[in-house]
Amino acid sequence: xxxxxxxxxxxxxxxxxxxxxxxxxxxxxxxxxxxxxxxxxxxxxxxxxxxxxxxxxxxxxxxxxxxxxxxxxxxxxxxxxxxxxxxxxxxxxxxxxxxxxxxxxxxxxxxxxxxxxxxxxxxxxxxxxxxxxxxxxxxxxxxxxxxxxxxxxxxxxxxxxxxxxxxxxxxxxxxxxxxxxxxxxx
Amino acid sequence: xxxxxxxxxxxxxxxxxxxxxxxxxxxxxxxxxxxxxxxxxxxxxxxxxxxxxxxxxxxxxxxxxxxxxxxxxxxxxxxxxxxxxxxxxxxxxxxxxxxxxxxxxxxxxxxxxxxxxxxxxxxxxxxxxxxxxxxxxxxxxxxxxxxxxxxxxxxxxxxxxxxxxxxxxxxxxxxxxxxxxxxxxxxxxxxxxxxxxxxxxxxxxxxxxxx
Numbered sequence: 001x002x003x004x005x006x007x008x009x010x011x012x013x014x015x016x017x018x019x020x021x022x023x024x025x026x027x028x029x030x031x032x033x034x035x036x037x038x039x040x041x042x043x044x045x046x047x048x049x050x051x052x053x054x055x056x057x058x059x060x061x062x063x064x065x066x067x068x069x070x071x072x073x074x075x076x077x078x079x080x081x082x083x084x085x086x087x088x089x090x091x092x093x094x095x096x097x098x099x100x101x102x103x104x105x106x107x108x109x110x111x112x113x114x115x116x117x118x119x120x121x122x123x124x125x126x127x128x129x130x131x132x133x134x135x136x137x138x139x140x141x142x143x144x145x146x147x148x149x150x151x152x153x154x155x156x157x158x159x160x161x162x163x164x165x166x167x168x169x170x171x172x173x174x175x176x177x178x179x180x181x182x183x184x185x186x
Numbered sequence: 187x188x189x190x191x192x193x194x195x196x197x198x199x200x201x202x203x204x205x206x207x208x209x210x211x212x213x214x215x216x217x218x219x220x221x222x223x224x225x226x227x228x229x230x231x232x233x234x235x236x237x238x239x240x241x242x243x244x245x246x247x248x249x250x251x252x253x254x255x256x257x258x259x260x261x262x263x264x265x266x267x268x269x270x271x272x273x274x275x276x277x278x279x280x281x282x283x284x285x286x287x288x289x290x291x292x293x294x295x296x297x298x299x300x301x302x303x304x305x306x307x308x309x310x311x312x313x314x315x316x317x318x319x320x321x322x323x324x325x326x327x328x329x330x331x332x333x334x335x336x337x338x339x340x341x342x343x344x345x346x347x348x349x350x351x352x353x354x355x356x357x358x359x360x361x362x363x364x365x366x367x368x369x370x371x372x373x374x375x376x377x378x379x380x381x382x383x384x385x386x387x388x389x390x391x392x393x394x395x396x397x
Contacts, residue, residue: 031271036234166271
């Protein structure tokens with residue numbers, strides 16, 4: 001991408017992500033590891049509400065829901081509930097911000113990441129390398145793929161190494177529909 | 187009168203022999219009909235063994251995905267990830283070797299790694315030499331020595347399925363692995379219960395998605 005294209009792309013993504021008040025989407029997650037014959041596939045629904053309410057709900061092949069809310073992580077694992085306080089954990093705060101940012105596209109913080117921009121198969125691709133050493137231990141690189149027409153994220157790839165990554169494909173995305181706060185309980 | 191004396195003597199002998207071995211209490215000792223026994227559950231190098239895992243340790247709950255794969259004749263690779271796919275630990279394990287490929291700092295504790303090493307080694311082991319055999323009406327039990335410990339393999343007489351493996355010291359049960367399997371090739375559910383520490387690990391087979 002040229003400097004002008006890059007600036008244009010960033011402006012578009014920022015404008016779109018600023019307008020996102022709520023986001024609801026289906027997702028399919030593929031865990032890839034080189035030594036496995038097949039990627040491990042799980043799927044479900046994700047809900048996000050400004051500024052930082054987030055729910056990941058796995059529905060297949062098991063029911064597992066995780067809510068990020070006010071510095072807490074609430075888990076419902078096949079009906080078994082638990083909560084974790086993550087207010088004190090910097091790494092979780094960063095991971096949380098990263099997940100929310102990945103989905104809303106609002107991750108372009110040069111202080112946190114070294115970012116490179118590409119155009120690929122008619123889509124936009126950004127590669128983000130965390131600067132924080134602690135975060136880097138968990139995630140080596142994040143790749144966000146954006147739809148070329150509406151500048152929303154269509155795929156997130158979290159790389160732990162070149163042989164080992166998680167790819168999340170977002171589909172049936174609904175922007176700014178009313179989402180009640182009550183769904184962010186577990 | 188004589189009959190009851192014999193019965194009494196028989197019962198006493200049985201009680202004495204049972205008392206010396208708590209794992210096979212109520213079982214009768216038999217001459218081993220085979221010298222070794224193979225457990226089928228993690229033996230296929232073509233299969234990705236993927237399970238939802240729930241670990242309960244001293245009141246703390248931890249869940250994630252457990253993955254095991256036979257990578258060569260002797261060795262399995264084992265990975266434990268969160269539901270999001272973040273890798274928490276990655277080991278390579280055989281009967282004689284053990285290698286930590288990676289582990290997150292929060293779990294990098296020697297006692298935990300050693301416990302899991304023992305558990306997974308027992309879980310993934312295919313071949314057991316048999317030194318003794320016991321039986322009751324339902325099951326055959328093959329006893330296999332392993333250093334200072336003993337492994338007892340409980341096999342159903344009616345369908346040949348491996349139901350559980352108990353690892354014990356001379357006196358006490360240490361670890362109990364129980365299996366639920368429909369076809370006797372693959373275990374749908376596995377429960378690893380420790381007796382000397384408060385640790386329980388449950389694996390439930392992760393059915394591939396059909397889209």
